[in-house]
Amino acid sequence: MKKRNKQNFKYIAGLDEAGRGSLIGPMILSLCAVDLRGYQNNLGHLRDSKYYGSSAKGKEKRRELSLMIKQSTRVFIFEVSAEYIDYCLTHGRSLNNLEIEAARVMLSQLDKPGKTQIKADGERIFSPLVAEFPTLEAENKADDKYPITAAASIVAKTSRDQWMEDYYRRMALPFECGGGGYPNQATARFVDFYREKYGKFPPSYRHSWKKKPQKLPLF
Numbered sequence: 001m002k003k004r005n006k007q008n009f010k011y012i013a014g015l016d017e018a019g020r021g022s023l024i025g026p027m028i029l030s031l032c033a034v035d036l037r038g039y040q041n042n043l044g045h046l047r048d049s050k051y052y053g054s055s056a057k058g059k060e061k062r063r064e065l066s067l068m069i070k071q072s073t074r075v076f077i078f079e080v081s082a083e084y085i086d087y088c089l090t091h092g093r094s095l096n097n098l099e100i101e102a103a104r105v106m107l108s109q110l111d112k113p114g115k116t117q118i119k120a121d122g123e124r125i126f127s128p129l130v131a132e133f134p135t136l137e138a139e140n141k142a143d144d145k146y147p148i149t150a151a152a153s154i155v156a157k158t159s160r161d162q163w164m165e166d167y168y169r170r171m172a173l174p175f176e177c178g179g180g181g182y183p184n185q186a187t188a189r190f191v192d193f194y195r196e197k198y199g200k201f202p203p204s205y206r207h208s209w210k211k212k213p214q215k216l217p218l219f
Contacts, residue, residue, distance in 0.1 A: 007135070011112065012036050014142070014149035015103055015120040018049070018156035020095060023191075024181035025164055025204050027080045029099065030156035031106040032148060033116060034073040039148070042072045046150040048143040049157035054180065059161055066158035069151045076106040077159055082204040089208035096125050107133050119146045121153065167204065183209075 013033035020027050034043065046065065052058040069075065080098050088098055103126060110116055118136040120126035126138035139145065143153040161180065168177050173193070179186030194202040201207070 007117070009115055009117040009135070010036060011110075011116040012039055012148050013107075013110065013116050013118045014146060014152040015106070015118065015126065016143050016149055016152040016156055017099060017121075018153070018160040019181070020099070021183075022160075022181040023183050023187055023206055023209050024202065025082055025160065025167060027085065027095070027098070028156045028160045028163070029078045029080070029102045029106065030152040030159065031076040031078075031103070031110075032069060032073040032151040032155060033076075033110060034148065036117075043069070043147040043151055046147040046154065048141075048150050049153040052154075054178075059158075062154050062158045062161070065154050069155055073148075073151060075155055076109060077155065078102040078106055079159075079163075082206045085206055086208045099125050100128060103129060104132065107136070119149045121149050171202070 011033055013031055015029070015031050017027055017029045019025060046069075049062060052061045052065075080102055085095070085098065089095070099122075103120070107113060107118070107129070113133055114135065116135055118133060119142050120129070120136055120138040121140070121142040123138045123140050126136065130136050130138070142149040144150075164181050167181075168190075171177075171190075171194070173190070175189075175193075177186055177190045179190070181187055191202060191205065194200075
C-alpha cells in the first residue's frame with residue numbers, strides 16, 4: 001500500500017466487515033467516524049473484535065464496547081443479506097464487489113470525506129475505492145493496527161452476533177446452537193436438524209458458498 005503525505009485531517013474513520021465467510025446469515029459492514037480530537041483517549045484501548053473471543057463473556061464485552069462506540073462515534077451499518085449474496089454470486093458478481101458497493105454507500109454519507117482519514121481493513125478489497133475517496137487507505141489487518149478500524153470491527157461483529165442470536169431464537173430449536181453460522185460442527189448440526197425436519201435448507205443459508213469443508217455432514 002502506498003503511503004500518502006500527511007494532510008490536515010479533522011476526522012478519522014474505520015471500515016470493516018463481519019460474516020464474509022459464513023454459511024448462514026448476512027455479511028455486515030460497519031463504518032465508524034469520529035473527530036480526531038480526543039480520538040485516542042476515547043478509543044485508543046480498542047482491539048480487533050476477534051481479540052475478545054467467541055465465549056459468552058467475550059460477546060458480552062463486545063456488546064458493551066459496541067454501545068460505547070455508538071455513543072462516541074458516528075456509526076454506519078450496512079447489512080448484505082444471504083439471499084442477495086446468493087443472487088449476486090450466481091449472476092457474475094463477487095463478494096468483493098458487494099463489499100465495495102456497501103462501503104461506497106456508507107462512505108458517501110460522511111459529512112466531510114475530504115477531511116476524513118479513512119482506514120479500511122482489506123487492501124485487495126477496498127483499494128479500488130481510493131479513486132473515489134482519495135483519503136482512504138486500505139490495509140490488511142487494519143483492525144489490529146488502528147483503534148478506529150477495531151471499532152468498526154467490533155460494531156460489525158456485535159451486530160452480526162445479535163442477528164444470529166435472534167435467528168436461532170426464531171428457529172425454536174430443541175438444543176442450544178452456537179457456531180455463529182460459520183462452517184463448523186455446530187452449524188452443521190443445525191442444518192442437519194432443519195433439513196431432517198423440514199426437508200430443505202434453513203432460511204438465510206448461503207447456497208453460493210463454495211469452500212464447504214469435506215468432513216462436515218451435508219456439505
